[in-house]
Amino acid sequence: MIPVTQDPFIEAVLDRPDAERLREYRHRCAQSLIFGLPVLGLELFGQRLGGPNAHLPVGGFQAILAGWIILICVTPMLIHGFFMLVRRRLTGELVIGICALSLYALAGARWVESIHGYIGGFLSAGFSWAVIIVAVWSGFQWWRFSKRAPGTYRR
Numbered sequence: 001m002i003p004v005t006q007d008p009f010i011e012a013v014l015d016r017p018d019a020e021r022l023r024e025y026r027h028r029c030a031q032s033l034i035f036g037l038p039v040l041g042l043e044l045f046g047q048r049l050g051g052p053n054a055h056l057p058v059g060g061f062q063a064i065l066a067g068w069i070i071l072i073c074v075t076p077m078l079i080h081g082f083f084m085l086v087r088r089r090l091t092g093e094l095v096i097g098i099c100a101l102s103l104y105a106l107a108g109a110r111w112v113e114s115i116h117g118y119i120g121g122f123l124s125a126g127f128s129w130a131v132i133i134v135a136v137w138s139g140f141q142w143w144r145f146s147k148r149a150p151g152t153y154r155r
Contacts, residue, residue: 010083022145028073029138035065036131043128059111062127066104073134074100096137103130 046058074097081094107126
């Protein structure tokens with residue numbers, strides 16, 4: 001069995017060219033904005049859409065939209081970050097991914113509690129902050145990689 005640090009597939013993923021990373025971050029930024037703006041809109045105006053129980057469908061829609069961002073944007077960040085951790089290097093992607101996933105899980109738990117009536121209201125700010133963190137990180141990385149010349153990725 002090949003050790004994880006010498007697996008050719010993992011090495012190919014970790015050492016991919018800047019042009020591919022640029023495309024990846026551009027797509028992540030677009031996904032997080034397309035699905036994140038409705039999450040932020042629901043955060044700001046969702047309670048005005050219904051009566052006293054408006055937090056139930058609003059939180060559900062936010063969970064679905066932010067869940068897509070977690071699936072499409074955060075999962076690759078976590079995988080890449082864990083593989084870099086195998087190389088004994090902590091990356092910002094891993095930290096941002098863990099923060100976004102934690103905020104999403106906390107907001108999801110609060111929403112489920114609000115469904116069962118354990119808490120009076122629902123604060124869906126966790127979904128919004130998870131979306132904001134991923135969008136800002138992806139946008140920054142897109143900008144950073146667009147400034148680099150192709151093939152100059154440094155480890």
